[in-house]
Amino acid sequence: MTPTANWSYPTAIRFGAGRLSELGEACRTADIKAPLLVTDKGLANLPITTRALDLLEAAGLGRALFADVDPNPTEQNVAAGVQAYRAGGHDGVVAFGGGSGLDLGKAVAFMAGQTRPLWDFEDIGDWWTRADAATIAPVIAVPTTAGTGSEVGRASVITNAATHEKKIIFHPHMLPEVVICDPELTVGMPPAITAGTGMDAFAHCLEAYCSPHYHPMSQGIALEGMRLVKDNLLLAFQDGQNIDARAHMMSAAAMGATAFQKGLGAIHALSHPIGAVHHTHHGTTNAVVMLQVLQFNKPKVRRPLARAANYLSISGGFEGFCAYVKDLNTQLGIPATLTDLGVADPDLDTLVASALTDPSCGGNPVKMTPSNTRKLFEACF
Numbered sequence: 001m002t003p004t005a006n007w008s009y010p011t012a013i014r015f016g017a018g019r020l021s022e023l024g025e026a027c028r029t030a031d032i033k034a035p036l037l038v039t040d041k042g043l044a045n046l047p048i049t050t051r052a053l054d055l056l057e058a059a060g061l062g063r064a065l066f067a068d069v070d071p072n073p074t075e076q077n078v079a080a081g082v083q084a085y086r087a088g089g090h091d092g093v094v095a096f097g098g099g100s101g102l103d104l105g106k107a108v109a110f111m112a113g114q115t116r117p118l119w120d121f122e123d124i125g126d127w128w129t130r131a132d133a134a135t136i137a138p139v140i141a142v143p144t145t146a147g148t149g150s151e152v153g154r155a156s157v158i159t160n161a162a163t164h165e166k167k168i169i170f171h172p173h174m175l176p177e178v179v180i181c182d183p184e185l186t187v188g189m190p191p192a193i194t195a196g197t198g199m200d201a202f203a204h205c206l207e208a209y210c211s212p213h214y215h216p217m218s219q220g221i222a223l224e225g226m227r228l229v230k231d232n233l234l235l236a237f238q239d240g241q242n243i244d245a246r247a248h249m250m251s252a253a254a255m256g257a258t259a260f261q262k263g264l265g266a267i268h269a270l271s272h273p274i275g276a277v278h279h280t281h282h283g284t285t286n287a288v289v290m291l292q293v294l295q296f297n298k299p300k301v302r303r304p305l306a307r308a309a310n311y312l313s314i315s316g317g318f319e320g321f322c323a324y325v326k327d328l329n330t331q332l333g334i335p336a337t338l339t340d341l342g343v344a345d346p347d348l349d350t351l352v353a354s355a356l357t358d359p360s361c362g363g364n365p366v367k368m369t370p371s372n373t374r375k376l377f378e379a380c381f
């Protein structure tokens, strides 16, 4: 039977098939009377978005939509969203979609009342204290993929269109007030997106698990998240209508993003600049570089991943874990190299420099340097 539950860790999550129907009630819980639904261009005209707008309208909350959001949302998207929010007299945001819709929705709610520019709030030191917290609008987050986990996060990834860098905008109050995790919203995802987003969730769990920072709770969540992916991603990939597999993947996505407060690592440090410059799919890019990163980190992760392999019923310790990842990628149709993914004429100097300034880099168990990161990129091509 598909599980149904109410969770308050780390935010209030209404989890279960069909629970999108509680959208109006969720808005009332957050004291939102005039929400702006923010989603990406691809979702704007899909039936699930129309249904969400119908539900808002039926609850007397209007049906305002902002969907001018690129796959890798930029500061221009944020500015246009804030303009729509202010012009419409809104008092909260329904962030609806995959990573781009959720991150943009959270960024619009955050920026709605700020007077400083977006980049002043990059996740560096205590820059978040520059924000006027009292003006941050409440957010209802409704994921329609199972990968990013942004619905439980306190940050947004926004691409600087001028420098092609992905920047993390952070504030503790960016945490959505209510999350609706309804696996029925993910059944329409095509297999390639199911694979890519699912591998993003797996990468979050894997990198959080391998990060050297001390956080036993995240460690446990990451390990069980990997198990849920192992037991369910292929099922969801092969049969998109399998609502139980979809539900477990939705849990794994929220768990991955909960766990990565422990840290990410080289998979994301490489994937972010590749995605920002070459516009590749984030989760698929993670999957492509995953095996090379595992080998790169082998001296530090051999033992912990042998322990994880035991828990995951994978034989052969660290090497068995790597063989499992290789086999999973093959079954999911993930390209073997970045070249196969379509990344042509890479500017390695720029990619290496961006990887080394990416915030994920600090959580990698092996210290990343200009020379070893260059070799790692070369191995991925």
Ligand SMILES: [Fe+2]
Pocket (backbone or CB within 6 Å): 148, 200, 203, 204, 268, 282
């Ligand atoms: Fe990710």
